[in-house]
Amino acid sequence: DVLVIGAGPSGSYASYELSKKGFSVIQLEEHPEVGKPVECTGLVSRRVLEFVRTKSIINRVHGAHVYFPNNGRISISKAEETVVLERDEFDRDVSGMATGAGTELRVNSKVIEVKRDKEEITAKIREAGNIREIKARVVIGADGANSIVRKDLFGKRIQRVVSAYQVESAESMEDQDNVNVYLGKAVTKGYFAWATPAGDTSRIGTACLGGSSKNYFHELNRRFRNNRILSITGGPIPISALKKTYGERTILIGDAAGIVKPLSGGEYSLEFFQDQKQQRP
Incomplete structure (x- = not known):
């Protein structure tokens, strides 16, 4: 049903919510391990703990x-x-929620192109040196500030x-x-x-x-x-969001959509709230 590109917190939480609701979800992560490389300070609102059970807390300020x-x-x-x-541990905790709910996670899977027609989404990916295609009804781009989903299907760049x-x-x-x-x-x-x-x-x-x-x-x-x-x-x-973060069979979330706090660059609670809003019927 749904192809989620990216296994950061927003992509994994979206996968978790969708799998929990009975949708079949494939999630792709370009790196060999979820949470690596670390690209975040890991400073988040306490509200995040309402969404994710984690043992990755190392300090409270x-x-x-x-x-x-x-x-x-x-x-x-x-x-x-x-x-x-500990950001890498936190990422793995959210990913564990998704796989526990039924998401099929594939690491070392780099998306190189995404196409859309009236019937489906087609993603061309590189896995273990091989090029293959995955088809889905819907794609969620959670693939960061340099999102391939945003580039191929929206033709937009984040301005700031x-x-x-x-x-x-x-x-x-x-x-x-x-x-x-x-x-x-x-x-x-x-x-x-x-x-x-x-x-x-x-x-x-x-x-x-x-x-x-x-x-x-x-x-x-x-x-x-x-x-x-x-x-x-x-x-x-x-530090600026797209005016429109959805299209036909397509949703952008997290950094791919520019969904962060504009002053601090903080992200997680906003992303989780966005995930829940966009999954409502």
Whole structure:
């Protein structure tokens, strides 16, 4: 019935809801393992836990320190906690919900073309070096900011995309209850930089609207004493949504549709809510 392209949280949760309702679902993931490579800080609203049972929580924060270019700072706190997740483990938890509900997951399956006619959707995919086709009644594009579904069936691009660069740092932040946010042209271009406490490590990164965020990161990283880098990640973050995220036999969700919080680039609770809305009869 449904072909879901992408096994990030939005694609897996859509697969879970559809399978639970009795639809036959095939889900394709281009990488050999769900959750890898990690391309997210893993900082999400507590509301996400209403949708997904997960043991991937590593910290909970209740506020933020915002640092300005003149070395000034303001602190913001809130009653509701924000959750820090191990993103790869979280992705696998959502994927497990989908496969447990009956979704057929295929990894190492890269979609190279999607076509649509009045009767069905046809996706051309590369699996284990072989080219083959899958046909379905409906396709859901959950294939990220560089969505092939959006390109082939909508002919659209996300207008505003920032480029992010983040590391897992050996720095253990003294304040584990607040995220740090950094503003100013020394550490970012048109966006902001951040440091998220994650227990014995920290997730430190920046994003830029145009240009390379890596150059700005090096200036940011000098602010930390133990700035040894354990791993590097990053990627595009859409900060504007398409005006229309559906078409004949086609739906875009998550980053593919630009469905993120426009100020922070946050995604999960919005994506899960979108999944539920679009699956209603």
